[in-house]
Amino acid sequence: MAVHIIPEHLYDLIPSRLTVAFSLTCLVFITVGSALFRRYKFMQECNKVPGPPVQIPLLGSFTDLFVDPDQLIPHFMNLYHKWSKRSPVLRVWMGPLPWFFLGAAESAEVVLSSNKIIDKSREYDFIQPWLATGLLTSTGSKWHQRRKMLTPTFHFKILEDFVHVFNEQSKTLVEKLTTKVGQDFDIFPFITLCTLDVICETAMGRHVNAQSKSDSDYVKAVYNMSHIIQIRQIRPWLRPDWLFNLFPYASEQQKCLSILHGFTDQVIRERKIEHKLLKAQKETNAKAGVKEDEFVSKKRNLAFLDLLIEASQDGKVLSDLDIREEVDTFMFEGHDTTAAAINWSLFLLGNNPEKQEQVSEELIRVFGNSDRPVTMADLNELKYLECCVKEALRLYPSVPLLARQLMEDTTICGYNLPGGATVLAAPFLIHRDPTYFPEPDCFKPERFFPENIRGRHPYAYVPFSAGPRNCIGQKFALMEEKVILASVLRRFHVKALDKPEGLPTLAELILRPRDGIRVHLTEKKFT
Numbered sequence: 001m002a003v004h005i006i007p008e009h010l011y012d013l014i015p016s017r018l019t020v021a022f023s024l025t026c027l028v029f030i031t032v033g034s035a036l037f038r039r040y041k042f043m044q045e046c047n048k049v050p051g052p053p054v055q056i057p058l059l060g061s062f063t064d065l066f067v068d069p070d071q072l073i074p075h076f077m078n079l080y081h082k083w084s085k086r087s088p089v090l091r092v093w094m095g096p097l098p099w100f101f102l103g104a105a106e107s108a109e110v111v112l113s114s115n116k117i118i119d120k121s122r123e124y125d126f127i128q129p130w131l132a133t134g135l136l137t138s139t140g141s142k143w144h145q146r147r148k149m150l151t152p153t154f155h156f157k158i159l160e161d162f163v164h165v166f167n168e169q170s171k172t173l174v175e176k177l178t179t180k181v182g183q184d185f186d187i188f189p190f191i192t193l194c195t196l197d198v199i200c201e202t203a204m205g206r207h208v209n210a211q212s213k214s215d216s217d218y219v220k221a222v223y224n225m226s227h228i229i230q231i232r233q234i235r236p237w238l239r240p241d242w243l244f245n246l247f248p249y250a251s252e253q254q255k256c257l258s259i260l261h262g263f264t265d266q267v268i269r270e271r272k273i274e275h276k277l278l279k280a281q282k283e284t285n286a287k288a289g290v291k292e293d294e295f296v297s298k299k300r301n302l303a304f305l306d307l308l309i310e311a312s313q314d315g316k317v318l319s320d321l322d323i324r325e326e327v328d329t330f331m332f333e334g335h336d337t338t339a340a341a342i343n344w345s346l347f348l349l350g351n352n353p354e355k356q357e358q359v360s361e362e363l364i365r366v367f368g369n370s371d372r373p374v375t376m377a378d379l380n381e382l383k384y385l386e387c388c389v390k391e392a393l394r395l396y397p398s399v400p401l402l403a404r405q406l407m408e409d410t411t412i413c414g415y416n417l418p419g420g421a422t423v424l425a426a427p428f429l430i431h432r433d434p435t436y437f438p439e440p441d442c443f444k445p446e447r448f449f450p451e452n453i454r455g456r457h458p459y460a461y462v463p464f465s466a467g468p469r470n471c472i473g474q475k476f477a478l479m480e481e482k483v484i485l486a487s488v489l490r491r492f493h494v495k496a497l498d499k500p501e502g503l504p505t506l507a508e509l510i511l512r513p514r515d516g517i518r519v520h521l522t523e524k525k526f527t
């Protein structure tokens with residue numbers, strides 16, 4: 001006998017299959033409809049910003065996605081100038097996602113000066129397997145705390161101790177370049193290996209001798225890893241982890257990571273032991289009333305890592321993994337950027353012999369015919385060289401784009417940009433705005449004379465970004481650049497073999513020349 005769980009008089013209340021199907025269909029229609037409506041409103045809002053029209057729904061301005069890498073900068077410059085005549089913001093649909101390029105000081109200021117818009121965009125995710133969430137990639141309270149903790153490590157007094165490292169590595173560079181005198185060659189790899197040596201020594205206190213042993217596993221891993229990060233940023237099908245893992249890049253990345261992290265882990269372990277020994281020695285000496293001569297000499301060779309170990313308070317404030325992410329971040333941020341900047345300076349001086357002559361005169365004034373190392377006092381004297389370095393960073397900013405994720409709707413120069421969108425402050429556009437830099441394509445170091453800077457919009461020149469998330473290493477970078485450039489230019493006259501007009505450049509993680517920097521060096525004769 002069937003058992004009736006539901007009383008018969010309630011059967012009428014159970015909806016028929018037809019009613020259920022109808023209700024479900026309505027629900028689907030309402031959900032899809034409201035999603036489409038929200039998307040429509042979102043696109044309508046985005047499309048109020050000038051920019052090329054959507055060519056294929058969901059694929060956006062399709063043709064903008066398939067530009068040759070070396071044409072990316074000229075292409076976006078053309079788009080910006082075409083669409084943004086009266087607006088300092090350009091909208092481009094990168095597939096279904098809107099990107100907003102900020103090409104003027106006024107629009108960049110809104111984002112860069114903000115204490116709220118500090119989240120990096122999705123493009124930075126591919127750096128995280130290597131750097132985890134170090135200073136460059138972290139956000140929120142973690143970033144705030146770390147920034148506060150790390151700022152004193154870039155104090156002028158600490159940077160002063162690194163000048164001898166810059167000198168030593170520049171000396172090796174000059175020796176390597178001497179073998180190339182009289183030949184046409186690409187100077188880019190020479191400079192890059194030099195800055196890699198500098199950052200290994202200053203960040204970790206270790207010599208990797210990249211200039212002498214460019215085939216070391218660590219050096220190769222740095223390059224391969226940077227290449228993989230780059231590839232993932234520009235090839236949409238490599239973005240999702242599950243797809244990336246199907247390609248050989250994934251196993252190559254694993255190999256690189258084990259070398260990179262293995263090396264940093266080992267250095268951290270060794271330096272911590274040295275710290276403990278030194279501390280014990282200090283205590284013993286203090287008890288015995290002995291002077292700390294040895295400690296003082298050790299202190300002279302402090303690397304960023306030592307300062308982090310000190311700040312870690314035996315793991316209470318920073319764990320070994322926390323230390324590793326910061327050291328790796330310095331390694332990543334601190335060598336390619338500086339190398340590109342030095343290379344572009346040499347390229348521009350090599351194209352402007354009269355400016356190079358002015359630098360040479362300044363070098364003679366400061367150093368005479370001597371080949372003594374550069375001192376901190378000399379660096380303050382090298383004023384024209386510094387203007388050249390700044391002007392090179394204006395024309396060829398090492399970091400061509402500064403990308404942020406909007407976490408909420410934000411008004412920029414009258415446009416309401418929706419939360420979730422990516423905004424990109426573009427130094428390569430901002431720096432060539434004729435309002436602030438007349439004849440923007442000309443190399444004119446005089447633009448950075450104190451009297452010419454006065455009154456310029458503070459966001460018109462942002463090679464190191466600006467505002468709360470600006471480059472923590474900018475003083476270090478300028479000092480390093482000046483020591484290396486002074487060392488090269490005291491010894492050689494540089495002639496660039498390519499002209500700036502039409503030179504193919506790649507806007508990768510950094511802005512680099514596609515075919516390197518081809519130069520011809522002549523040794524200077526001293527009287």
Ligand code: HEM
Pocket residue numbers: 135136137147329330333334335337338341397398399402403462463464465468469470471472473474476477478
């Ligand atoms: C010419 C050389 C350099 C240039 C042009 C440069 C440029 C920049 C720029 C534009 C940013 C902001 C990136 C963004 O918003 O996504 C940045 C951030 C950063 N840079 Fe540099 N940089 C240089 C050298 C260095 C050096 C030598 C170091 C370390 C030794 C360094 C460490 C950092 C770090 C840690 C950040 C993240 C700061 C934060 O988010 O709080 N940079 N750099």
